[in-house]
Amino acid sequence: MGDLQRLKRIISIHTICLFLGISLAAFSQPLIAQTIQLKKEYGATVVSLSGALMKRQMANTTDPDFGGIWCEHCHVWHTRAAEAVYPFTISYFITKDERYLAAAKNTAAWLIRQQQSNGSWKETPEEWTGTTTDQLLMLLLSYEKLEGKLTDAEKRNWQQAMRNAANYLNAVMKPEFASINYVATTTATLAKAGIVLQDASYTSKARILARRTISKIDEDGFLNGEGGKSHGNKMGIDLGYNMEMSLWGLGLYAKLTADTLVYAQVKKALQSHLYFIYPDGSLDASWGIRSNKWTAYGSATSDGCQVLFSLLADEDPRYATASYRNLQYLRSNLTGDLLGYGPQYAELFNRPPCIHPSFAKAKNLAMAYEFETKNEREMKPMPADKEGWMKLFPTLDLVQVRTKNFMATITGYRYKDQAAGSKGKYMFRPDGGAISHLWAKGHGFLQASSPTIYTRPEPMSFPEAPGVVPLTPRIEYTDTAGYFTNLFEFDSRLQVETPKKNQYLVKVAGELKDKNWLTGGVGYRMEYLFTDSFLQKTVELIYHDAWPAVQIIEPFVLDKGMVVEKRDERSAILKAGGKKWLFTLVSGNAKLLAGENAANYWAPYPAFKAYPLVWEIAPGKVDQPGKITYRLTRLN
DSSP states (O other): OOHHHHHHHHHHHHHHHHHHTHHHHHTTSOOOSEEEOHHHHHHHHHHHHHHHHHHTBOOOTTSTTTTOBEETTTTEEOGGGGGGHHHHHHHHHHHOOHHHHHHHHHHHHHHHHTOOTTSOOOOTTSOOOTTHHHHHHHHHHHHHHHGGGSOHHHHHHHHHHHHHHHHHHHHHOSTTTSOHHHHHHHHHHHHHHHHHTTOHHHHHHHHHHHHHHHTTBOTTSOBOOOSOEETTEEOOOOHHHIIIIIHHHHHHHHHHHTOHHHHHHHHHHHHHHGGGBOTTSOBOOSSSTTGGGBOSSSBTTSOOSHHHHHHTGGGOTHHHHHHHHHHHHHHTTEETTEEOSSTTHHHHOSSOOOSHHHHHHHHHHHHHHHHOOOSOEEEOOOGGGSOSEEEEETTTTEEEEEOSSEEEEEEOOOOOOTTTGGGOTTTTSOOSSEEEEEEETTTEEEEEOOOSSOOOSSTTTSOOOTTOOOOSOEEEEEETTEEEEGGGOTTOEEEEEOOSTTOEEEEEEEEEEOTTSOEEEEEEEEEEEEOSSEEEEEEEEEESSOOOOEEEEEEEEOOTTOEEEEEETTEEEEEETTEEEEEEEEESOOEEEESTTGGGOEETTTTEEEEEEEEEEOOOBTTBOEEEEEEEEEOO
16 A cells, blocks of 8 residues: 555544544543554645645646635635645655645745745735745745755745745844744744855844744743734733744744753743643633634634644653644544634535635644654643643633533633724633633533624634624623623633632632723622532622623533523523533522524634523612522533
């Protein structure tokens, strides 16, 4: 059997396993010592995604866009899609199939024709040129592999295009110019350019950018710089872009230049980031400032976490586990042969997804394949596999809890885009002590977050979604002054306690606010009590200057056959795959509503549908706080 046939068989086996739920179910349990041929796994998915992209490549040699890759979803020749040159290159060396070699060369030629006079590439159809760093790095990595396969004319064209792009980045790239992920990526790009183009000035600039970038890592290991500008600089953290862009850029730079200081910072950071790979392999970017692009397997326009884990694979065997687990989850998000925006993309959209997630994750996996040095890796349990812990990240005001049957992220992340205020695209993320990711053992997502108000800051990346409401659990009310919710409380106060063994208590306090961060007159206190068998919430409403009727909304994700049935005005049953949960009022006065406005409970990112259960609380009275306690209990 040839290499190509073996790879096709691997992909088919994985498809069958995913369909049957074997791999994901097996790897949601703590691992017993075992090994995995991780390099082969990377290669199988690179070839699969490269094949999907090659099918969409213009093959007509007389067409002006010969070599470009067409996006049926956006009806655009995305310039960034040419980053597929590297997955095509690696697929060629894996399979020895000459079609991939041709695809790589044709893609590069198309990209070179799109280059601007200043050396940059626009992120078609947008005007942004910071992505030049991504396109250049893929050309540089491909050139190293393909040089012997290029004609003299092709070499000259590649070299001139790469030098022009490197000169552009050398001149413009810095944190004042771009979000920090571009700066971090450019450290690797210019370091590689210094080697391939034999120009020490690129290496010098890479070092300056790398040292500047690590200065923005906080004491918990999280990198700032993704948010809005304040006096030219940027702050704000996004877990997805940290793991899938910035940290691997810094790690690759450090390895190329032997910069031990930067490498040490990346090692320290990854120890904290590892907690955000959930037991099912989902990547928890639910709370960060770019969470409006969260897909559940990563972020839609960032590259992926496998390259980061492969670069540091020798540091900790748990990284192999996390990398493989996320790869399995990513594979389960294929819609046809392309990656969608989340698990239920096919149910929500009637057209193929944008090709961006597919080429982004393909380039990540191509790098992971190339940087992986061993055929087999030992796999050991990740933090999320261990039952019975709670972790507070002080710099984030964020808590993670893991019990026998639940894992959750509770976010009070305090970043504020002060300059842009409510017009800032980073200020519709979940907050105020909300649960942004709730996982159930043997099932997966029970709850997820989505933007509090859905906007389209990048129209091509954000599909139209009229009327959608947030998937995030929340407290809310509307009166003559407007709409108020804990999700707009960016100054909530979190405390954690462990009252008994295997019990974890998270306390939150704040004010219900509008989108301008103005208080409406109702404060709140929440307590989350996690045990092995249930999650209990107590919500206390403090009516100090307004006394409206308030709703506590609990949307449950309708994935994997989830069905929600109201039993009476105090309880409901959730059922999926033979598993059951009881949702019930324990104390207080509230009426249970089920399914109101249910058609609008869906989100493009992550692509989920949900069903709302709502506790309706009557209008408040002066000096009489409203208080209810309710539970979600695992029944079997």
